[in-house]
Amino acid sequence: MSGGSRASSGWPTHAALLVSAAIVLVPVIWTVAAGFRTQISLLMGEVSFSPVPFNFHEVLFSKTSEFLVNYRNSIIVGVASTLLCVASATLAAFSLNRTRWRRWVVQVFLAWTLIFHMIPPVALASAWFTMLRTVGLENSFSGLILAHATLNLPMAIWLMSVFIREVPKELEEAALMDGATTPVLLWNVVLPVIAPGLAATSVLTFVFSWNEFAVSLALTMKQTATVPVAIAKFAQEFEIQYTQMAASAGLAMLPALIVMLFAQRYIVKGLTQGAVK
């Protein structure tokens, strides 16, 4: 009997929860279902329909569609920016929490990450574009990878700081007594302890990069466009292809579904640790 009276629940609790779950799930399911309909069937508002794979086929394999390229681009940018972001954040978190910086250095650095996190990215995106053009990187992945990595850096640093602070000081001191250098200490002592936290931060960073739209819109061109940029295009056309928009929305949600089913533990850990501590 864990939780005593708090675990007791009557039918009103279950009814309210079922309704809430429906409010979350129905729009998603209805949209994916719309991806299996013909445009006519959707526009007529028919309740029952026989599913057709046409839209998915059109989005993925039609000559005019570049969705597979967009998908590949999103994966490249997501993986590379996550690696860059999490690696720099872990090192920075170690530096800020476990080396002898003066207090004001740490405070100024963290305050700046906070301000950077609050600024709408659109306010900086045009300046980034100008910078990238100056160095000739405006049509490459490196600009967007750097931008995504930096956008997620504040959150990753706060998260990794929480996990680094959980590494027992005695472990570090023992390693230092044995004459370990800083890289050895990081690799052999700190890394094994923070590995679960590192996984949580990485999953979250990848999801945020996959989802990011405003900066991707500003910094990509036709060949480098990511999935959200491609989906936004559907809504801009004169005659919106609603069912293809639904199909591509469904495909864009795949990573979210995979993460929800297989890495939920890490997401919950990442989201709650970062904000509460």
Add this chain to the structure above:
Amino acid sequence: MAGAVAKGDARGIAREVENADQRLWRWLTLAPALVMLLALSIVPLVGLVVTSFQNVAWVEGRAVRSWAGLDHYRALFSDALFGAGLWNTGLFALGAVTGQMLLGFALALLVSKVSRARVLYRTIFILPILIPGIVIGAIWKLMLNFDFGLANQILGLVGLGPVDWLGDGRIALLSVIMVDIWHWTPFCFLLFLAGLESLPQDVYEATKIDGANAWQELLYVTLPLMVPTIVVTFAFRLVLAFKVFDEVYLLTKGGPGTATEVISFTLYQRFFTEDKAGYGSAMSVTVIFLVCLLLVVALSARRRSEGRA
């Protein structure tokens, strides 16, 4: 008191001399993050400030800059779109975050009361956090479509509507707020559930022995204990709500009229649709200044409330 002294001593002993190798690595470990932040925040910020005093024209693919003095900043004061953007963003943030906090708290209370299905519900409820904002825009563009959207179909079943969710200037902002509530209530829910799960159980045992009913338990035990989590969640969500862009871009493009014009969208249009680099920069600098101001106010408010406690 004695504890504090002992702690101070321990720290004194631990503070050995930092050798050259450790000092080098202190710098090396901070360097990547420092360089990235400097390159993508300080450098562009300086660029924005300089550009905000200039007119930028494009002649044969090259930027021609001329001084504009304070013209752009003066123009901001009479810019109806900028005013509408700030006002709508404020309304949006307050409305959306209040809704998310209330619903998120209610959901967390409900889920904390079930034991067997708790993980299942949590799995379902975190889904909207993981979906790209632009996809959420697409989902609700379909759901709220005037002619065939599920929202109007359901209203039609009970003999109501149809409602022009996104095309009617009086309710478009409310529709966007509702979509944002759908998107981010799960985040508040998750933080509140974690907060509730970490509350001390013995307090509840004592409350039960004292014969408190569910309402009294919520008002006098749960809520006071949850205040820190509530404050942090509120601040966190409010900040992020000010950055809203994706859903608005797909759902309404700021319209109809200026009904859903939010500040990120105003900025985007100045820079990328109208190519007004100078004016857009002045707007960016002003927004960033306002953000810093907001942060100072929030931090001093927190310090004051901590000082009172």
